[in-house]
Amino acid sequence: MIGKLKGLVDSFGEDVVLIDCGGVCYEAFCSARTLQALPRVGEAAVVFIETVVREDMIRLYGFATEAEKAWFNLLMTVQGVGARVALSILSALSPSELSSAVALQDKAMIGRANGVGPKLALRLVTELKGKVPAIGSIDAGTLGLQAALGEGVASGNVADAVSALVNLGYQNAQASAAVARIVAREGDGTPTEKLIRLGLRELSA
Structure with missing residues (x-):
């Protein structure tokens, strides 16, 4: 091959x-x-x-990049996603943006791609949750969340939780990584207070 x-x-x-x-x-x-x-x-x-x-x-x-190739293979595991649709998604979103969309369960973000309707977008964020490929030693979900925070598109509770952890003395990268892991497990609807509590537990482990 x-x-x-x-x-x-x-x-x-x-x-x-x-x-x-x-x-x-x-x-x-x-x-x-x-x-x-x-x-x-x-x-x-x-x-x-x-x-x-x-x-x-x-x-x-x-x-x-290898990250884009990894996403192509992962996208193809979802029913209804063939090579053409996978390339369409990768044309609309970078690997970090895809990571962010999956971590934050952002259907609208994935729905930007041609050929991806609301039902398929929902299936993508649901089935790919927790399966985001790693890029080197840094989790792609973390990179995606950092990009979302930087671009002001992360949901309010997530952004507030990261901000609170940073104010408590943690570095932005550490806080983003902790919150990204929690969001992947608990969902982006988790209340800010719970995100902060779990984030502190994650960072002190």
Whole structure:
């Protein structure tokens, strides 16, 4: 199986890139975000690959990061999500935004993607809760929550809980990590007071 392509960008299509690896061009279908992140034609590129084999085809899907590839595979585990819908979601949301949407059970955020209706958005946040892939040694849910806090889109109780923990002397990264873990377990509707209480317990463990 092909795990990664290293070569020169040969050309771009609407949703594909051709990577020239020693004279052999591989066609990889990509999200809009990955296509935008790739260098120009003729320049060196590295694309992480997921190979999907079916009875009637073998198709390569390319990703700019391992995090995006991990999300692609995770999204595909949800009923009703095929490769096309998964790429659509990854075109609309970055891995950290996806992590935030799942951690905060934000159906509307995932519903931004083309082809994702209210029912599918609900199924996605429900089935993926607690399954967010890790990025290196940092939990992707934590990164997502930090992004949500920074952009002012985290729900009020969550933002207030993180703020309270920071005011008590904990670093923002520590507080975000603790609250992200609690939200993943308890849900984003957990009252602020409970989030703070559980957060303190989490941080003192």
